[in-house]
Amino acid sequence: MKSIGGFYYVRADDADYECKARGSFRKNGNSPMAGDKVKISVPNDGFCAIEEILPRKNKLRRPALANLDILVLVCSTVEPLPNFTVIDKMTAAAVNNNMEPVIVVTKNDLENGDRIADIYRHAGFRVFLCSDDSSSQTEELKSYLHGKVSAFIGNSGVGKSTLLNRLFPSLSLETGQTSKKLGRGRHTTRVVELFELDGCFVADTPGFSTVDLQRYEMIDKTQLQYCFPEFEKYIGECMFTSCSHTCEKGCRILEALSDGEIEETRHRSYTQMYNEVKDIKLWQIKE
Numbered sequence: 001m002k003s004i005g006g007f008y009y010v011r012a013d014d015a016d017y018e019c020k021a022r023g024s025f026r027k028n029g030n031s032p033m034a035g036d037k038v039k040i041s042v043p044n045d046g047f048c049a050i051e052e053i054l055p056r057k058n059k060l061r062r063p064a065l066a067n068l069d070i071l072v073l074v075c076s077t078v079e080p081l082p083n084f085t086v087i088d089k090m091t092a093a094a095v096n097n098n099m100e101p102v103i104v105v106t107k108n109d110l111e112n113g114d115r116i117a118d119i120y121r122h123a124g125f126r127v128f129l130c131s132d133d134s135s136s137q138t139e140e141l142k143s144y145l146h147g148k149v150s151a152f153i154g155n156s157g158v159g160k161s162t163l164l165n166r167l168f169p170s171l172s173l174e175t176g177q178t179s180k181k182l183g184r185g186r187h188t189t190r191v192v193e194l195f196e197l198d199g200c201f202v203a204d205t206p207g208f209s210t211v212d213l214q215r216y217e218m219i220d221k222t223q224l225q226y227c228f229p230e231f232e233k234y235i236g237e238c239m240f241t242s243c244s245h246t247c248e249k250g251c252r253i254l255e256a257l258s259d260g261e262i263e264e265t266r267h268r269s270y271t272q273m274y275n276e277v278k279d280i281k282l283w284q285i286k287e
């Protein structure tokens, strides 16, 4: 659930165990992180210990977090306006990191969010419209997050805190307590913690900020097409096997674009991302 001061807090069968980690993890440069599934030993006396870290399906560096199932991308219809390029980069980064991107559109009460929702549903993603009105799909979103590990991301002002408090009313209390305990102005290392809220595991640092996917944005040009799920069924059908799907003759994806099967904003983002990485060699992308 979290690591702090050399201790790891492991939840098993609804109980929390304060554990040390075996020194061998540090030697391998592979310390336990929030989100890890681990095996622990619980001796009659002495410290509990993490004995083994099970294989991770993905891992983020900032915040340090493993096994993220869902990345919730929050955007608002207005104030601020949605930035499709940024959203598309984040969905691609999520797919590339083996996480499911889920789009939440807020402020539907100020301006109708159906068009934004349509773009992303058409691209094959789950979309929820969550606002201050009766049509809000907050409960549906909450069911969707049940049993999963998720993190929330979105521009300042889109309504992440509002959404989280609406999803988990107990949270405002919890974050309030956390920040009181840490003390204002004391800039300690940000502790990543998984909160178990009504059966949903929500990852964040105290005060809830955003996940930094910046480092993960660079996706190899041959891999990029697979990070746009709506392209998948056309891949392999272009005239040229090396087709970049940006400008070529006989490109099946460009054909789907002109038929309206692929959304313009999505293809525009793809092209922009492709142009950003096309001259970068693979070894420069991999760390």
Ligand SMILES: Nc1nc2c(ncn2[C@@H]2O[C@H](COP(=O)(O)OP(=O)(O)OP(=O)(O)O)[C@@H](O)[C@H]2O)c(=O)[nH]1
Binding pocket: 106, 107, 108, 109, 110, 130, 131, 132, 154, 155, 156, 157, 158, 159, 160, 161, 162, 163
């Ligand atoms: N009308 C309307 N206003 C909303 C909605 N959601 C959030 N807001 C308002 O938008 C403003 C920003 O909301 P926050 O929840 O603080 O946004 P945030 O994304 O957490 O912002 P940061 O903390 O800066 O990252 C607040 O004034 C909210 O009341 C909504 O669905 N409809």
Ligand SMILES: [Zn+2]
Binding pocket: 238, 243, 244, 245, 246, 248, 250, 251, 252, 253, 254
């Ligand atoms: Zn093509």
